[in-house]
Amino acid sequence: MTSATANAGxxxxxxxxxxxxxxxxxxxxxxxxxxxxxxxMLFFAIAVLYEVLYLxxxxxxxxxxxWYLTVFPRKMKSLAGEIILVTxxxxxxxxxxxxxxxEQRAILVLWDIDEKGILETKKLLEDRGYTKVFTxxxxxxxxxxxxxxxxxxxxxxxxxxxLVNNAGILPCRPLKDHSPELIxxxxxxxxxxxxxxxxxxxPRMIEKxxxxxxxxxxxxxxxxxxxxxxxxxxxxxxxxxxxxxSEELRTADLFKGEKSRIKFTTIYPIMVNTGLVKxxxxxxxxxxxxxSAEKVASIIVKSIRREYKEVSIPRTMLTMDRLSRxxxxxxxxxxxxxxxxxxxxxx
Numbered sequence: 306m307t308s309a310t311a312n313a314g315x316x317x318x319x320x321x322x323x324x325x326x327x328x329x330x331x332x333x334x335x336x337x338x339x340x341x342x343x344x345x346m347l348f349f350a351i352a353v354l355y356e357v358l359y360l361x362x363x364x365x366x367x368x369x370x371x372w373y374l375t376v377f378p379r380k381m382k383s384l385a386g387e388i389i390l391v392t393x394x395x396x397x398x399x400x401x402x403x404x405x406x407x408e409q410r411a412i413l414v415l416w417d418i419d420e421k422g423i424l425e426t427k428k429l430l431e432d433r434g435y436t437k438v439f440t441x442x443x444x445x446x447x448x449x450x451x452x453x454x455x456x457x458x459x460x461x462x463x464x465x466x467x468l469v470n471n472a473g474i475l476p477c478r479p480l481k482d483h484s485p486e487l488i489x490x491x492x493x494x495x496x497x498x499x500x501x502x503x504x505x506x507x508p509r510m511i512e513k514x515x516x517x518x519x520x521x522x523x524x525x526x527x528x529x530x531x532x533x534x535x536x537x538x539x540x541x542x543x544x545x546x547x548x549x550x551s552e553e554l555r556t557a558d559l560f561k562g563e564k565s566r567i568k569f570t571t572i573y574p575i576m577v578n579t580g581l582v583k584x585x586x587x588x589x590x591x592x593x594x595x596x597s598a599e600k601v602a603s604i605i606v607k608s609i610r611r612e613y614k615e616v617s618i619p620r621t622m623l624t625m626d627r628l629s630r631x632x633x634x635x636x637x638x639x640x641x642x643x644x645x646x647x648x649x650x651x652x
Contacts, residue, residue, distance in 0.1 A: 380611075384410070387467050388464065388465050389467040403426055403438075409610075411437075412439075413437060417442070418444050451502060455506060470519065474490070474581070476651065477532045477536075478650045495539035523536075524575040527617070530648055543571070570612070585648060586649050
């Protein structure tokens with residue numbers, strides 16, 4: 306056997322050994338990887354199962370808590386010393402709530418495009434002995450006007466801690482009779498005004514991690530009605546705005562590791578006797594009659610003080626709406642036709 310042949314044989318054996326070792330190493334790695342994946346999947350499945358069980362516990366606990374708070378409502382917070390800004394304070398619900406905020410010894414900032422109306426509200430408050438009242442004529446649909454007046458409020462009064470977006474308009478007529486200008490105006494007053502006021506006051510609430518945002522929606526923000534298509538659309542928008550903003554602050558990391566203490570309350574009154582609803586239609590007044598502004602104002606202020614997130618007036622309407630979504634749509638139509646409640650066109 307020659308030396309070259311011997312060396313070739315040795316190299317072959319070495320290569321075979323090396324290949325065998327490489328195959329063993331690769332097979333070993335695959336075995337470890339497969340077992341590691343199986344282990345990870347098992348751990349993941351156990352973790353998910355634990356979270357599902359914990360969610361079931363949370364569902365039971367929060368349901369019992371909700372029932373308890375329905376029977377024994379949480380204690381109402383004090384509004385003393387809070388700077389409360391109310392838009393649309395020159396009449397109706399805005400004016401009536403101001404009386405109740407004043408009784409709580411709050412500092413009131415009244416906004417309205419109707420200067421005569423807010424001056425009258427201020428005088429009525431002063432006649433009752435309340436003097437911490439500041440009035441500003443503001444077009445809430447105009448962002449520049451809102452921001453400029455907000456800066457004036459900060460200088461003359463202080464930081465607003467409770468913002469009540471109450472201003473709104475309600476033209477009732479078929480959609481075909483709404484001009485583009487009127488539709489735009491409805492959204493400017495009923496929706497965009499909320500954004501401009503939040504733009505002006507929410508940053509300081511976030512900075513202090515203290516504040517309360519209140520929005521007047523409507524039952525038309527829960528249920529669509531004929532002759533009020535743009536109005537219903539605007540009130541649905543307010544509902545979405547409040548729900549999304551509340552969730553955004555709940556999950557945002559803006560408060561140095563603390564939870565957000567900024568509260569949100571959305572109010573859904575049905576028909577209120579303030580002059581906005583000119584031709585209500587109601588087959589059964591005993592069930593769904595026009596509500597007085599005084600009664601609605603009382604419920605609103607109590608809801609703010611108890612920090613409720615959503616309140617319909619009457620209280621059962623939100624629950625009834627959620628239940629109605631579970632039954633056939635055609636049957637809902639039959640119920641609506643039977644109740645025959647809605648808004649007829651303005652004259």
